[in-house]
Amino acid sequence: DQQVKQNSPSLSVQEGRISILNCDYTNSMFDYFLWYKKYPAEGPTFLISISSIKDKNEDGRFTVFLNKSAKHLSLHIVPSQPGDSAVYFCAARASPGGKLIFGQGTELSVKP
C-alpha cells in the first residue's frame, strides 16, 4: 500500500523555466510533508517542508504547495538550474515523532 505516490518517474525542463514536481498521498492523518533532493550514491538532503495547517511555503527558488482536500502537494522550482538535476522525493509523517513515508521519487533533469 503506497501511501505517498509520485506518479512521474522523470521530468525534463529547460534551464530558466519552472519545474513542477507532484506528489499525492492517501493517509489523511499525515500532518507534515517534506521534500528531499538526492544525488546518486548519496543520502537525501532536506529541501523544504510544509505543515498541514498551511497551504504554501516558500524558500528562495523553491515553493511547496499543499492541497489537503485533494491530498496533493507540489514542489515548484523557479527558475530551474542545471544543478537542480537530481531525484526528488516527497515524504510525509503522521505525527511529530512519526516515521517518514517516502514516495518513489521523480528524477528531474534541467537542460542548459
Place this chain on the structure above:
Amino acid sequence: GAVVSQHPSWVICKSGTSVKIECRSLDFQATTMFWYRQFPKQSLMLMATSNEGSKATYEQGVEKDKFLINHASLTLSTLTVTSAHPEDSSFYICSARFPGQGYEQYFGPGTRLTVT
C-alpha cells in the same frame, strides 16, 4: 549544519558472511536513528527505528535476526547484515533525528552493499 556519516561507503562481501555498517551523528546527539534500504529507482523503505539504549523497532517484513541493529551511544548506530545473500545487495541509508521539537531527520551518504 547537522552531519551524519556512514562507514563504509561501499562494501563487497561473500554470501554467508556478515557485514557491519556504522552510522554516526557528528555534531549532535541523536536518541533516535533510522535505517532505510533503497533498491534502484525505488523509494526509501524504512527498515527499523533505532533508539539509544533500547531495542530497535523493526518494520513489518524485516527480519530482526538478519538485520541486527545496535544503538550503543547517542552518536552511533550500527546495522549488521548477518549471513548475507545476494538479494541483500542494496543501498542502505541511515538517518538521525535532530533533537528538538522539529524532529528533523538528517541522512547519511549511504552504503552500497554488494553480496557475491
